[in-house]
Amino acid sequence: MRYIxxxxxxxxxxxxxxxxxxxxxxxxxxxxxxxLTPLFMIVVARAIGLSQEQLLAYFGRPFPALITALFVIVGxxxxxxxxxxxxDDYFQGGTRKAAIIxxxxxxxxxxxxxxxxxxxxxxxAIVVL
Amino acid sequence: xxxxxxxxxxxxxxxxVYRLPLAAITSIMxxxxxxxxxxxxxxITWWLVAAVTSPGxxxxxxxxxxxxxxxxxxxxxxxxxxxxxxxxxxHLFYDAGYGLEIEQAHKSSQALIAGSVVLAVLTxxxxxxx
Numbered sequence: 001m002r003y004i005x006x007x008x009x010x011x012x013x014x015x016x017x018x019x020x021x022x023x024x025x026x027x028x029x030x031x032x033x034x035x036l037t038p039l040f041m042i043v044v045a046r047a048i049g050l051s052q053e054q055l056l057a058y059f060g061r062p063f064p065a066l067i068t069a070l071f072v073i074v075g076x077x078x079x080x081x082x083x084x085x086x087x088d089d090y091f092q093g094g095t096r097k098a099a100i101i102x103x104x105x106x107x108x109x110x111x112x113x114x115x116x117x118x119x120x121x122x123x124x125a126i127v128v129l
Numbered sequence: 130x131x132x133x134x135x136x137x138x139x140x141x142x143x144x145x146v147y148r149l150p151l152a153a154i155t156s157i158m159x160x161x162x163x164x165x166x167x168x169x170x171x172x173i174t175w176w177l178v179a180a181v182t183s184p185g186x187x188x189x190x191x192x193x194x195x196x197x198x199x200x201x202x203x204x205x206x207x208x209x210x211x212x213x214x215x216x217x218x219x220h221l222f223y224d225a226g227y228g229l230e231i232e233q234a235h236k237s238s239q240a241l242i243a244g245s246v247v248l249a250v251l252t253x254x255x256x257x258x259x
Contacts, residue, residue: 027221027224030217030220030221031221033214033217034214034217034218037210037214041207041210041252044173044203045252045255045256048194048195048203049195052180052184052187052188052191055180055187056180056181059177059180068177072170072174075170076170079163079166079167079170082160082163082164083164086160086164110170110171110174113174113175113177113178114174114177114178116178116181117174117177117178117180117181118177120181121177121180121181
């Protein structure tokens, strides 16, 4: 019989010493995304149907570029952390490790691709002007 | 309580035949929509990268975006975004300690389904009218 109360195991960082940060990061990114999501929908809706030249000019402007960059970065970080929970729930051992590694690499690859495209469009606009 | 045995506990044999309550369905749908959104963001990112790659690459990506397949992916993603957003808002209320009673969770589940569909339809109307 160990004289440990349930509170001892639960308070502070908890028995795993992590997880609180994960939950808090999800909360912060979720709140940010509640604002970014409707804005991103508007940005994409206005972009669909544009010609390539118009699209380059459109995403060269600050508002569409910033909203898209923020949405993809915050969204994919939210995705990586959210996927981690799903992986922890359903997979074990080597499969779990492989899935986590793939999820993190995939998430940052999407961020890199989107930011690269936006940077090219933004710099192109400066050169044209 | 802290010394409780956490292993070797019996598992329910009824997972396959158990009819999920509405709150459980809307909960798992949060996870499904969140992961399915990969399709939409990959399509849009591919489209953006193609636009700075070459006219040929853009023509290909833009064709997919404007095709019926692109329409299904983007419209589905749009609904999934609204659903996941509303479900995420509900989680913020859960975290704050509100709406955790079974009756409340049932009502918020109904609101979640109805709200996401209404917002998706409104978004489509706004998109095609303006």
